[in-house]
Amino acid sequence: MTERATNLYEAVGGIDALRRLSETFYEGVLADPLLAPVFANFTRTHIEHVAVWLAEIFGGPARFTAELGGHQALLRAHLGLSISEEQRTRWMELMATAVDKELPVNELLRRRVMEYFDWGTRIARDVSAGPVAEDLGDPGPTPRWGWDGLV
Numbered sequence: 001m002t003e004r005a006t007n008l009y010e011a012v013g014g015i016d017a018l019r020r021l022s023e024t025f026y027e028g029v030l031a032d033p034l035l036a037p038v039f040a041n042f043t044r045t046h047i048e049h050v051a052v053w054l055a056e057i058f059g060g061p062a063r064f065t066a067e068l069g070g071h072q073a074l075l076r077a078h079l080g081l082s083i084s085e086e087q088r089t090r091w092m093e094l095m096a097t098a099v100d101k102e103l104p105v106n107e108l109l110r111r112r113v114m115e116y117f118d119w120g121t122r123i124a125r126d127v128s129a130g131p132v133a134e135d136l137g138d139p140g141p142t143p144r145w146g147w148d149g150l151v
C-alpha cells in the first residue's frame with residue numbers, strides 16, 4: 001500500500017497519536033515563559049479538543065464539527081488573544097518538538113503536518129487581533145489537509 005492510500009489522520013496513527021501529540025505539546029507550552037501566560041485559562045479538556053480538531057483537519061471523524069461548534073468555534077477561541085509573531089513562532093517550535101517525539105518517522109508526513117500548523121497558526125494570529133465580541137460571519141466548513149496540502 002502506498003502512503004497516499006491513507007489520509008493524514010490514518011498515517012499519523014489516528015486519535016491516540018494525536019492525543020499524545022497534544023499532551024506533549026501542552027507540556028511544553030505550560031513550561032514556556034512566553035506562552036504560559038497566553039494559556040492562563042488552560043484546562044485539560046483543551047488537550048482533548050485540540051486532538052479532536054486535528055483528527056478532523058487531517059481527514060478523520062468530523063467530531064469537532066458535530067460536537068464542539070466546528071470551524072466558527074475554533075476561530076472564536078482565539079479572538080482577543082493578541083498573539084504576537086514571537087509567540088506564534090514559539091508555538092511552532094514547541095509543536096515541531098512534539099511532532100518529532102510523537103509522530104511516525106516519515107519525512108513527507110511530518111512536513112505536511114508542519115505545513116498545516118504554519119498555515120493554521122497564521123490564521124489564529126490574524127483572528128486573535130480582533131475583539132472577543134467580533135462577528136466572524138460564516139467561516140465555512142472545517143478545512144481538510146491532505147498529502148497535497150489544503151483540500
Ligand code: HEM
Nearest residue numbers: 038039041042046049050053077083087091117120121124
Ligand atoms: C494550527 C494552529 C492552532 C490550532 C489547531 C489551535 C487549536 C485550538 C483549539 C481546538 C482551541 C479550543 C480548545 C478548547 O475548546 O478547549 C484553541 C484555543 C486556544 N488557543 Fe489555539 N490553536 C492554534 C494556534 C494557536 C496559537 C498560535 C496560539 C497562541 C500562541 C493559540 C492559543 C490558544 C488559546 C490561548 C486558546 C484558549 C484556551 C482556553 O480556552 O483556555 N492557539 N486552540
